[in-house]
Amino acid sequence: xxxxxxxxxxxxxxxxxxxxxxxxxxxxxxxxxxxxxxxxxxxxxxxxxxxxxxxxxxxxxxxxxxxxxxxxxxxxxxxxxxxxxxxxxxxxxxxxxxxxxxxxxxxxx
Amino acid sequence: xxxxxxxxxxxxxxxxxxxxxxxxxxxxxxxxxxxxxxxxxxxxxxxxxxxxxxxxxxxxxxxxxxxxxxxxxxxxxxxxxxxxxxxxxxxxxxxxxxxxxxxxxxxxxxxxxxxxxxxxx
Numbered sequence: 382x383x384x385x386x387x388x389x390x391x392x393x394x395x396x397x398x399x400x401x402x403x404x405x406x407x408x409x410x411x412x413x414x415x416x417x418x419x420x421x422x423x424x425x426x427x428x429x430x431x432x433x434x435x436x437x438x439x440x441x442x443x444x445x446x447x448x449x450x451x452x453x454x455x456x457x458x459x460x461x462x463x464x465x466x467x468x469x470x471x472x473x474x475x476x477x478x479x480x481x482x483x484x485x486x487x488x489x490x
Numbered sequence: 491x492x493x494x495x496x497x498x499x500x501x502x503x504x505x506x507x508x509x510x511x512x513x514x515x516x517x518x519x520x521x522x523x524x525x526x527x528x529x530x531x532x533x534x535x536x537x538x539x540x541x542x543x544x545x546x547x548x549x550x551x552x553x554x555x556x557x558x559x560x561x562x563x564x565x566x567x568x569x570x571x572x573x574x575x576x577x578x579x580x581x582x583x584x585x586x587x588x589x590x591x592x593x594x595x596x597x598x599x600x601x602x603x604x605x606x607x608x609x610x611x
Contacts, residue, residue, distance in 0.1 A: 383534065416597045418535070425604055426527075426535065431590055431597035469535050471596050477549040479525065479537040479596040 384409065385470050387482035393460045394490045401485045403453045403470035409480050413473040415453040417446055420467045420484075429468070430455060457487075465489045492517045492600065496586055499605030506576055512569040512586030512602055523589035524562060524569045525598065528582035528607075538584070539571065540595055554580075576609045583607075 386404040393399040403415065417430040428437050430446035433453060445456045453472075457464055470482040494517060498510040510526070526538040539550045539560040548560050559572040569586050583606050587598035 413594055414592060414597070418598075420535075425585055425601040426598070427601070428590065428597065428599050431599075432592045432594075435592075437590075437599065467534075471535075471537075473594050473596045478551060479527075479540065481535045481537060484534040 383483035384474065384480035385472065385482035387468075387470060387485045389483065390486045390488065392488040392490055393457075395460055395462060397460045399457045399460055399487065401455045401457075401468050401470075401487070403455070403482050405451050405453075405472060405480070407451060408476060409451075409472040409474040410448065410453055411451040412475060415446065415448050416471045417444075417453075417455045418469045418471065419464075420469065422466070426469065460489055462489050494586060494588075494600050494602035496584060496602040496605040499584065499607045501608045501610060502576055503611055504576060504578055504609055507572070507574045508576060508607060510571040510573065510584055510586075510605060510607070512571075513567060514588075514600070514602075515567070517567075517588070517600060519562065519567050519569060519588065520564045523595050524560075525587045525589070525595070526558075526560060526569075526571045527585045527587055527598070527601075528580075529585070529604075530579075530582040533582075536582070541569070543589075573607070576607075578609050578611075581607060581609050 418426040433448040583604040590597040590599035
């Protein structure tokens with residue numbers, strides 16, 4: 382059972398906008414920034430969003446993040462076939478640990 | 491392209507020990523927090539441990555506390571994970587990851603390719 386809660390799956394057609402949610406508590410998302418990772422099949426995770434809404438260099442602006450209270454969201458606009466992957470949210474928890482969501486498998490129909 | 495390379499994985503029996511290493515020629519670990527994250531086959535990501543940028547603090551997931559030890563040698567730009575009393579449920583791909591720039595642990599800007607640890611009798 383993951384500390385952060387994500388939907389196990391999401392889907393969309395090319396060009397659509399998809400939102401993946403991440404719910405936590407006051408000890409993690411409520412008091413620390415959220416990070417999002419993309420994991421393509423058979424590869425290591427890649428940082429997609431950090432500090433809740435910042436994109437590392439090289440990440441397309443189709444990816445955006447936001448946070449409100451104890452929840453966060455990842456939005457993918459203009460969905461592309463290469464976006465098909467697993468997505469994880471993560472945050473530092475005041476119990477001195479990093480906590481992850483269970484992951485969301487995104488399917489591009 | 492900077493490469494982060496973990497090594498030391500393998501197949502071991504329950505109750506035994508293993509030491510993982512993580513090195514990255516061309517990428518500095520100095521002044522950055524470093525973590526181990528694992529992923530059991532077909533499962534999600536699980537954080538394992540962190541060592542502060544200066545080695546002053548170390549924290550562990552409850553599932554490995556008392557059995558695993560994280561350490562670093564900045565002179566060799568290398569991170570370690572000593573794993574003792576291994577259990578079947580420790581079977582996973584183990585990744586090392588470097589904290590990024592945000593100042594809060596968990597924004598891993600560099601990851602290794604992972605090393606597989608299989609614990610089986």
